[in-house]
Amino acid sequence: MSERHSAKDRRRTREFDAFVAGAAARLLHVSTLLTAEPPRSNPRAQELLTAALARTYADWDRLRGDDPYDRTRRALAVRFARGAWRHHRWAAEGVLGRLTPQERLVLVLRLYEGVAEEQAATLLGIPPERVRAVCTRAVAVMRNSSSAPPSRLALPSRLGTA
Amino acid sequence: MSGSERKEAEVRRMMETPHPVVPGGLGAQAAARGDRLLRRHRALRRALWLLLSAALLALAVWALATEPWLLPPSDTVPPVEGV
Numbered sequence: 001m002s003e004r005h006s007a008k009d010r011r012r013t014r015e016f017d018a019f020v021a022g023a024a025a026r027l028l029h030v031s032t033l034l035t036a037e038p039p040r041s042n043p044r045a046q047e048l049l050t051a052a053l054a055r056t057y058a059d060w061d062r063l064r065g066d067d068p069y070d071r072t073r074r075a076l077a078v079r080f081a082r083g084a085w086r087h088h089r090w091a092a093e094g095v096l097g098r099l100t101p102q103e104r105l106v107l108v109l110r111l112y113e114g115v116a117e118e119q120a121a122t123l124l125g126i127p128p129e130r131v132r133a134v135c136t137r138a139v140a141v142m143r144n145s146s147s148a149p150p151s152r153l154a155l156p157s158r159l160g161t162a
Numbered sequence: 163m164s165g166s167e168r169k170e171a172e173v174r175r176m177m178e179t180p181h182p183v184v185p186g187g188l189g190a191q192a193a194a195r196g197d198r199l200l201r202r203h204r205a206l207r208r209a210l211w212l213l214l215s216a217a218l219l220a221l222a223v224w225a226l227a228t229e230p231w232l233l234p235p236s237d238t239v240p241p242v243e244g245v
Contacts, residue, residue: 013193020189025181032182039182046185050192057196058203095176111170112177136166142173 012060019068020053027052027072033108034080034101036094052076073113077123080105098145103138110135 031045031052052075056068063071080101096104105124109115110131121128 009197016193016196017189020192024184024189028184028188029179029181033177039179042182045182046188050188050195053189053192054195054199057193058199060196095179107173108177111174139166139169139173142176143169 008061012057016057016060019056023069023072024049024053027069027076030073030108030113031076031080032094033096033112034076034104036097036099036104038093048076048079051079073115074123077105077109081124096142098141099138103134103141106131106134107138107142111139 028042028045028049029039031049032039032042035042035045035048037043037045049072052072055075056072059071060068096107099107102124106120109120109123110117115123117128117131121131124131
């Protein structure tokens with residue numbers, strides 16, 4: 001019994017290590033985009049990713065063909081969404097620092113990770129139309145802030161687009 | 163490419179900055195934490211099974227001891243007729 005367990009444990013550890021070696025950099029980038037920390041100093045993003053990866057490790061034997069990257073990303077998003085209020089009061093300085101936590105989450109899932117609208121909606125527990133609306137608003141804020149000084153009250157700019 | 167697609171592509175490019183450096187111990191730390199989580203789940207499952215088997219055993223012992231399916235012996239004697 002214990003011998004069978006330890007063989008299983010060894011295999012899990014080996015597979016998990018290989019997965020982390022391949023995916024951790026991208027996942028940490030996603031996590032850092034979410035927490036809006038500077039990439040050089042991202043303790044909260046690291047903590048978020050460690051917690052998500054721990055879940056993936058615990059579920060490893062029951063993945064049944066499920067993509068571990070998908071699983072981890074889902075755990076990351078859910079954990080971030082649940083704790084999003086905690087990130088509010090921090091001075092956000094990352095690329096997405098001007099966005100609210102929800103806008104960041106939607107933008108990263110939809111545009112950076114290419115998660116389908118319906119899937120993102122299920123993940124966040126909000127209707128797909130809301131995902132689209134938040135995404136549109138976030139894109140507008142990002143494009144405004146990249147050129148003009150930031151203003152959260154600014155209306156989406158329609159200038160220069162067909 | 164439509165206007166909104168172009169805008170989305172522009173924002174996507176903003177997010178494509180170089181990946182941050184992953185600290186060496188992050189994977190090992192996650193595995194250790196996951197291992198603790200796994201052990202906790204296993205212990206919980208084992209405890210539930212143990213509880214269930216104990217309950218079943220108690221039920222079996224009680225049933226064998228009291229044999230509730232037998233009718234209790236009647237206290238009243240039926241009237242004797244035809245004497």
